[in-house]
Amino acid sequence: MGESHSGLRRALxxxxxxxxxxxxxxxxxxxxxxxxxxxxxxxxxxxTQQFLTIDRTFTFANYEEALSDPLYRxxxxxxxxxxxxxxxxxVVTAFPIAYFISFRVAPNxxxxxxxxxxxxxxxxxxxxxxxxxxxxxxxxxxxxxxLGLGIIDEPLGFILYNANAVVVTLAHAFxxxxxxxxxxxxxxxxxxxxxxxxxxxxxxxxxxxxVTLPLAMPGVLAAALIVFIPTVGDYVxxxxxxxxxxxxxxxxxxxxIFDLNNRPMGATLAVLAMGTVAVISIGLILLTRxxxxxxx
Amino acid sequence: xxxxxxxxxxxxxxxxxxxPIVLLPLFAFNDGxxxxxxxxxxxxxxxxxLLDTPALHEATLNSLIIAxxxxxxxxxxxxxxxxxxxxxxxxxxxxxxxxxxxPLVLPEVIVAISLLAVLMQLGLDSGLWTIILGHSLxxxxxxxxxxxxxxxxxxxxxxEAAIDLGETPLSTFxxxxxxxxxxxxxxxLLICFTISLDEFIIAFFLSGxxxxxxxxxxxxxxxxxxxxxVMALGTILVTLSVLLLVVAEFFRRRGLKRAGLEDTGGFL
Amino acid sequence: xxxxxPPPAIITLDDVHKYYGDYHALRGISAExxxxxxxxxxxxxxxxxxxxLRAIAGFEDISSGHIQLNGRNMEGVPPNKRPTNMVFxxxxxxxxxxxxxxxxxxxxxTSMSGDEKxxxxxxxxxxxxxxxxxxxxxHALSGGQRQRVALARALILKPKVLLLDEPLSALDKKMxxxxxxxxIKLQREVGITFILVTHDQEEALVMSDRIAVMFEGEIAQLDxxxxxxxxxxxxxxxEFIGMMNFLPADVISxxxxxxxxxxxxxxxxxxxxAQCPGGAIVGAARIGLRPESLTILFEGxxxxxxxxxxxxxxxxxxxxxxxxxxxxxxxAPNKVSVSMRNMxxxxxxxxxxxxxxxxxxxxxxxxx
Ligand SMILES: Nc1ncnc2c1ncn2[C@@H]1O[C@H](COP(=O)(O)OP(=O)(O)OP(=O)(O)O)[C@@H](O)[C@H]1O
Ligand SMILES: [Mg+2]
Numbered sequence: 001m002g003e004s005h006s007g008l009r010r011a012l013x014x015x016x017x018x019x020x021x022x023x024x025x026x027x028x029x030x031x032x033x034x035x036x037x038x039x040x041x042x043x044x045x046x047x048t049q050q051f052l053t054i055d056r057t058f059t060f061a062n063y064e065e066a067l068s069d070p071l072y073r074x075x076x077x078x079x080x081x082x083x084x085x086x087x088x089x090x091v092v093t094a095f096p097i098a099y100f101i102s103f104r105v106a107p108n109x110x111x112x113x114x115x116x117x118x119x120x121x122x123x124x125x126x127x128x129x130x131x132x133x134x135x136x137x138x139x140x141x142x143x144x145x146x147l148g149l150g151i152i153d154e155p156l157g158f159i160l161y162n163a164n165a166v167v168v169t170l171a172h173a174f175x176x177x178x179x180x181x182x183x184x185x186x187x188x189x190x191x192x193x194x195x196x197x198x199x200x201x202x203x204x205x206x207x208x209x210x211v212t213l214p215l216a217m218p219g220v221l222a223a224a225l226i227v228f229i230p231t232v233g234d235y236v237x238x239x240x241x242x243x244x245x246x247x248x249x250x251x252x253x254x255x256x257i258f259d260l261n262n263r264p265m266g267a268t269l270a271v272l273a274m275g276t277v278a279v280i281s282i283g284l285i286l287l288t289r290x291x292x293x294x295x296x
Numbered sequence: 297x298x299x300x301x302x303x304x305x306x307x308x309x310x311x312x313x314x315x316p317i318v319l320l321p322l323f324a325f326n327d328g329x330x331x332x333x334x335x336x337x338x339x340x341x342x343x344x345x346l347l348d349t350p351a352l353h354e355a356t357l358n359s360l361i362i363a364x365x366x367x368x369x370x371x372x373x374x375x376x377x378x379x380x381x382x383x384x385x386x387x388x389x390x391x392x393x394x395x396x397x398x399p400l401v402l403p404e405v406i407v408a409i410s411l412l413a414v415l416m417q418l419g420l421d422s423g424l425w426t427i428i429l430g431h432s433l434x435x436x437x438x439x440x441x442x443x444x445x446x447x448x449x450x451x452x453x454x455x456e457a458a459i460d461l462g463e464t465p466l467s468t469f470x471x472x473x474x475x476x477x478x479x480x481x482x483x484x485l486l487i488c489f490t491i492s493l494d495e496f497i498i499a500f501f502l503s504g505x506x507x508x509x510x511x512x513x514x515x516x517x518x519x520x521x522x523x524x525x526v527m528a529l530g531t532i533l534v535t536l537s538v539l540l541l542v543v544a545e546f547f548r549r550r551g552l553k554r555a556g557l558e559d560t561g562g563f564l
Numbered sequence: 565x566x567x568x569x570p571p572p573a574i575i576t577l578d579d580v581h582k583y584y585g586d587y588h589a590l591r592g593i594s595a596e597x598x599x600x601x602x603x604x605x606x607x608x609x610x611x612x613x614x615x616x617l618r619a620i621a622g623f624e625d626i627s628s629g630h631i632q633l634n635g636r637n638m639e640g641v642p643p644n645k646r647p648t649n650m651v652f653x654x655x656x657x658x659x660x661x662x663x664x665x666x667x668x669x670x671x672x673x674t675s676m677s678g679d680e681k682x683x684x685x686x687x688x689x690x691x692x693x694x695x696x697x698x699x700x701x702x703h704a705l706s707g708g709q710r711q712r713v714a715l716a717r718a719l720i721l722k723p724k725v726l727l728l729d730e731p732l733s734a735l736d737k738k739m740x741x742x743x744x745x746x747x748i749k750l751q752r753e754v755g756i757t758f759i760l761v762t763h764d765q766e767e768a769l770v771m772s773d774r775i776a777v778m779f780e781g782e783i784a785q786l787d788x789x790x791x792x793x794x795x796x797x798x799x800x801x802x803e804f805i806g807m808m809n810f811l812p813a814d815v816i817s818x819x820x821x822x823x824x825x826x827x828x829x830x831x832x833x834x835x836x837x838a839q840c841p842g843g844a845i846v847g848a849a850r851i852g853l854r855p856e857s858l859t860i861l862f863e864g865x866x867x868x869x870x871x872x873x874x875x876x877x878x879x880x881x882x883x884x885x886x887x888x889x890x891x892x893x894x895x896a897p898n899k900v901s902v903s904m905r906n907m908x909x910x911x912x913x914x915x916x917x918x919x920x921x922x923x924x925x926x927x928x929x930x931x932x
Contacts, residue, residue, distance in 0.1 A: 019384025026377040033433045037410030100302040120313045127530035131316035139332045233403020250405040457656035461670030
């Protein structure tokens, strides 16, 4: 008995033991508040709602319904489409900013620029989204300016209450999430590599495409994932600026749970959304590896 | 000039980022009940209206209670994780840390409904404490990111030196580690506070009949007549957030300076 | 003949092994480190010097073997309970404390009164030449000053052994040379055993009473600097410390430990037992010869003892005070390096010039 005791003590004294001991409080917390709840909704998705009670027999009925009903399918595809658009727009517009800060801003001014870029992100999300509704409104400043400049004759109606408005608003909300990882990967690039490329006879542009961009790819990928994954499940933006054509899957999940009182269906949709996002993300990671990894 | 075009683009981009925030005070001080141009004149009426809205005060109090608790809980948990991440090797480390950081990328709706599902299955009522638990889960990754920086910036041999000079591991933490990561701890407290104060989805799903400030705001957005007041409230919130951020950034930089390091970037 | 017995051991290492996972970092280290000596661990990068030092300090648990410190087995004794103190490679000066607070750090747990502590700190700072620096913020010090603070902080506790892990490697050349001298002086003054880790052979030779040369987790040779230089016990040690020429040789006969050898290009020589650190057996071997124990003879000089050889200068490297020649000796398969002090009136030979060499069998070392 003393044997196993001292064995345990030795295990705890070892580096691995100490590390595991120290990481255990946050780990247990995450297990209880993340893993267990996630498992619960997976479980819930295999049950069914019978008016006021839940039928606990294991069934794929929810999945069958979710995958066959065109309404759900359309919502899922639209969510993915909008998120994909948001990701593309955000990453493409963010890259030049990250590049500018990393390569053109003096080192002692870099943190100021990063700070400036992160500030809007820390202000109330709800209010920011709502203000986009004001900006894009029929009588809002965008239309006002365009009218004033004589570019258009009457206010544009198509900029609010549709998928475009959702894309613009989300691109705004997730800008820093895209800029920061790209910036970090650009900062890591050893500047002498670029000089070497120039020294070996490449033009500025070709140096960018042959050296800078491939080396920045991990950051671009991280940016894409960090924008894509959460936006698929966004609730506020579609509600406030999306109109009926901009509704996304999260709105349906909410409706299932709170309005239609069908929690198992809500859980099913959530699980499906999570699964789809996971599959797409992993595919994206593998694809990028294939592209930018060392060629055999 | 090289970089000139990029600079123009960068400034336009900043304008895009700041557009909504700049509009906010314009409408908050605008003497008109419609949120639209042209502006009507200056007034403090909407700020005054904030003062006699008891529901708002209640929501504010709820939010403050939650945010303070979250800041403390998330930062405490973050301290453990950041310490383990920077100082120890252990089996499964990337997986464990990746799992703890997961809420950073998980859609909030998923976190919210899964927590809700557990509550409902257990037959528990949601309340402030459920929001506190949910927000802490969400804030922990941010806290870890900040604290990891503080720990990584600290030369490991400082702790060894203290032990070599006769201190115990515990007194070493008190005399050396804690003072050196204190700026990071303060920054983490402030950031977690700010995130929790702003968070909507989890609070929306779990608040029951005790709304937080954002949940209250959300309710108000449906009433056009209340919008100017919402703008006034938003102005206050944004000002507060920016202030907290500046303070957090100040502490982060001071931490770097204490450790005798160059500043290399912002948060995250 | 010395008749003084060496001082007693303060540290005894007995077959110390250390594994990092599968990696065998220390492979049976046994040695005695004597009270009051300046001891160096010298070896190439990755040979385990830091690991051994940290094992002595208690920061690494050893996998097997024993470490005795001052007569006590150190197994299970944590670093804060060992009579050792360490000067870290990064110095590990606490950036949030002043210089004086740094130096006083370890006194917290002693029974000294406040005044005594102040006096001790002042003394320690004066000892390292930082008399009026007590109030300075620690992060505003130069590399050399940090080094001194680290020394004062460790020495104020009067440890039995002071451990120094490459303490001079972060300093520039001039500062390093100055600190070398100061460290030696300091060590003589306080009389504490110093164990220095370094990969700089010159530094080890200059500073140490004894040096342990380590390769791949093993001690290859432990001797005083002179013996180490004159009588390296293996080719590897010989090559690591200073420069050495090797020539093929034939051991013709061995008797009473003395060996008769025929050296390629040089001829016959008789070596005594001390010149054969690895023993001698009849057959093919190699002899080692330091560049400074070969001499190029100029007109009118004749070799003392009459040993000489002929060759051709193949390469000339001029260093100002010295000139290094690569000479191909007639009948030898490889070039040898010869170092000559430059003196007034002595011209530097050119490539291709004939060289008349003198050599001395007493400077040779035999490697089998
Ligand atoms: N914590 C560790 N885990 C695994 N391997 C280690 C660890 N520390 C050291 N090693 C390995 O043990 C060997 C010896 O390391 P050590 O630091 O003692 O070398 P050193 O002689 O001090 O070299 P240097 O001159 O570069 O400081 C190295 O090969 C190193 O990679
Ligand atoms: Mg080392």
